[in-house]
Amino acid sequence: MRPPLPTLGPQPKKSPLGPVIGLSLLLGLCTGGVWWWKHRPASSPSADAGDAPEKAGAEDPAKAGALAATPSSTNPDVPPLAPTTVDPVPATPPPGAVPAVPGELSRATIRVEGPLETAVVAAAGAAVGPALAQVVTRTLVWWVDVPGDIRRGDTLDVLYEVRSNEEPLVHAVRFSSGKTGQTHRAYRFQAASDKNARYYLPSGEELELRLVNSPLDDYEQVTSLLRDGRKHKGVDFKTPVGTPVKAPFTGIVRRKNWGFRFNGNCIDLEEVGGKRRHALFLHLDELPRSLKVGDRIAVGSVLGRTGNSGRSFAPHLHYQLEAANERILDPYENHRTYRRSLPASQRAAFETEMRRQEGLLGATAMAGSGGAGN
Known part of the structure; x- marks a missing residue:
């Protein structure tokens, strides 16, 4: 390696200003970076894991609903996410209604303003309403065609019992029909001589x-x-x-x-x-x-x-x-x-049960409805 050539003439003195300026710029950049990191926007792509539930919810409504029940584990001050869908049907009976308890009698007062099942669900709650609508229909079909003869403004009072792993058991139905202009009634009763309980009209004849x-x-x-x-x-x-x-x-x-x-x-x-x-x-x-x-x-x-x-x-x-x-x-x-009628020996027992059930149904849901019922 060849040695460097000697510098001819006098040498200039080096100024300390350059290194000082460079160091100051470097410190300024570091300080600015730290400030930006602490004050970065929440929508930044590099946000922490606290945004993960929200992103998952936007992509998958089902997952969002599940996540809504759990507060954020990364930030306890952030409220849980709201579900992405809202169920318009009440899961429980409306205020003033007696909750359905397995083994106990409950009453649903129903006014039809659209589909029959929608009205029953609105009155009895989403948990029991759909099944209750099907069971109630089995009584209504002996009076009117369903759904063709069900009209806006028709009312129903239903006395029913919720059973575990079984459909609801309807004990009494009172139906005020705009089609027939009558209030129809049926009561569940088991005669001593019968194997099964059946629904009876106030006359003592079977509904079916x-x-x-x-x-x-x-x-x-x-x-x-x-x-x-x-x-x-x-x-x-x-x-x-x-x-x-x-x-x-x-x-x-x-x-x-x-x-x-x-x-x-x-x-x-x-x-x-x-x-x-x-x-x-x-x-x-x-x-x-x-x-x-x-x-x-x-x-x-x-x-x-x-x-x-x-x-x-x-x-x-x-x-x-x-x-x-x-x-x-x-x-x-x-x-x-x-239509089969109750034997005379069972009429007194049936009338006692009918009065009991009618009392539990309470006042009719539609005042002024005519007809003695059948």
Whole structure:
């Protein structure tokens, strides 16, 4: 390496001002950076983990709802996030209503201003309202078509009981109908001679019509009709597994156990002579091996027994009538019907229970409604 050449002439003196200025600038930059870090905006991309719940909530409403229940762990002074959706339906009965307690009787006072279920939910709360609306409909269908005959301004008073893991049990219904101009009433009562409690009119007659030559001699309740707004093709009878199912007319067995996934054990009985109607019985218990396609069955003979097979969520019988061209027929328009009355020995007990339930229902929800009720 070659040595540096010597500097000729006198050398200038170095000034200390340059290093001082440089050091001052460096200190100024550091101070400014620290101030910016402490006062940075909350929306900065480099914000801390306290923003994570808000971002997650914006992307996923379900997660935001879950996070709303937990205060921020990074900053206890920040309130929890509000849910991204608001449920317009009250989860509990409105102020003044008696909360529904399992095993105890509750009352719902309902005024219809739109869909029936919406009105029931608004009165009874979101927890019980939807199921209660379905159960109440089973009584209303014997007075009016649902939902077609339900009108704005109709009122309902319902006495019901909440049960664990079961649908609500309705004890009494009072329905003031703009369609009929009457106040209809029904009360649940079990006669000493009956296996099941049933709903009775103030007259002592059963609320439900019975079919002459019915497929069942007895059952707990009709849970679905063609006119209940569900677009159901048959009548559902709630009854325990093993209840005898009888032929409503003399006929020939045309099919058995078709579409098992939905129908379960089932029978198609074609009427001999006459209108050549078809009676379909679905969700049966296992059919007897002796029953074969082509067998002739006399009216009133036992075909099989009720079950819970196929697409069925509780033991019941689905009874469906069809014309020869497969047009759906209403059993309550094709059978002769009647209402059974309480025996005289049970009338006093029923009237006592009716007065008790009427007292629990309280004053009618719509003053001035006419009619003695039926």
